[in-house]
Amino acid sequence: MKFATWNVNSLGVRLPQVLAWLQANPVDVLVLQELKMTDDKFPFDAFGQAGYSAHCFGQKTYNGVAMLSRHPASNVVRNIPGFADDLARVISADVAGVRVIGGYFPNGQEPGSEKFEYKMSWLRALRHWLREELVRSPKLMLMGDFNITFDDADVWDPVALYETIHCTEQERYELRALIALGLHDAFRLFAQGPKSYSWWDYRDGGFRRNRGLRIDHILVSDALKPAVSNCFIDRSPRRNERPSDHAPVLLELATAEP
DNA sequence: ATGCCTCAGCTCCTGAGA
Numbered sequence: 001m002k003f004a005t006w007n008v009n010s011l012g013v014r015l016p017q018v019l020a021w022l023q024a025n026p027v028d029v030l031v032l033q034e035l036k037m038t039d040d041k042f043p044f045d046a047f048g049q050a051g052y053s054a055h056c057f058g059q060k061t062y063n064g065v066a067m068l069s070r071h072p073a074s075n076v077v078r079n080i081p082g083f084a085d086d087l088a089r090v091i092s093a094d095v096a097g098v099r100v101i102g103g104y105f106p107n108g109q110e111p112g113s114e115k116f117e118y119k120m121s122w123l124r125a126l127r128h129w130l131r132e133e134l135v136r137s138p139k140l141m142l143m144g145d146f147n148i149t150f151d152d153a154d155v156w157d158p159v160a161l162y163e164t165i166h167c168t169e170q171e172r173y174e175l176r177a178l179i180a181l182g183l184h185d186a187f188r189l190f191a192q193g194p195k196s197y198s199w200w201d202y203r204d205g206g207f208r209r210n211r212g213l214r215i216d217h218i219l220v221s222d223a224l225k226p227a228v229s230n231c232f233i234d235r236s237p238r239r240n241e242r243p244s245d246h247a248p249v250l251l252e253l254a255t256a257e258p
Numbered sequence: 259a260t261g262c263c264t265c266a267g268c269t270c271c272t273g274a275g276a
Binding site: 009010012013034036037060061062107108109147164165166199201202203204205206213215242244245 | 261262263264265266267273274275276
């Protein structure tokens, strides 16, 4: 079983790249973020022809998430139950015995701002919900654009970016609090090259100079961890013409299911 | 360097992203 997450920064623009990528990387489940489209525009047919059924949760202009799957997805839930939110950020479903959660975490813009406070509230709500979700579904995977780095190893210039958005202690505290629920950063379960990032600024040759951040993550629960056989970032789509600023992250599960 | 790209939309500028 293979899983992946990708912030596509507009599915309208990136659909051909997503289809090409799926052809080369026929993962079982792909969660997408930043669709930037309403559900009536979602390309169900194109994904269907590629062998994927899809559940989407979109909105106009911003945000928007989806889950594509080669296997039946059930118990689909949108956003964080009990947390009132106007923005489309989370989609969850059971696929092949795994509770899969795809999320587009708030950006936060700037520490101390109203959007930062929203990000912190959202993170706390996510944590409280996940604590219960893990009881209901011990085999759980949380993946998406977290908009948070774990530590300096995830940051191209930790000195210049000290305590800036995605790198603050407050955000990292919440990320560690998710880990403390019994989750694991799948990427770090395996040896990785230095300066491994999942996002690069469009400006100033960010990708060419590998000035990036690792902010897209796949977390796996205790029960799932023993089955994880690989996790890596695929940088190749960042070399496309008109690329997303994010690269996909993939995970392989050594399991007989389904 | 409160910027350098890119995207959507109340589209030829602005807000947001990260």
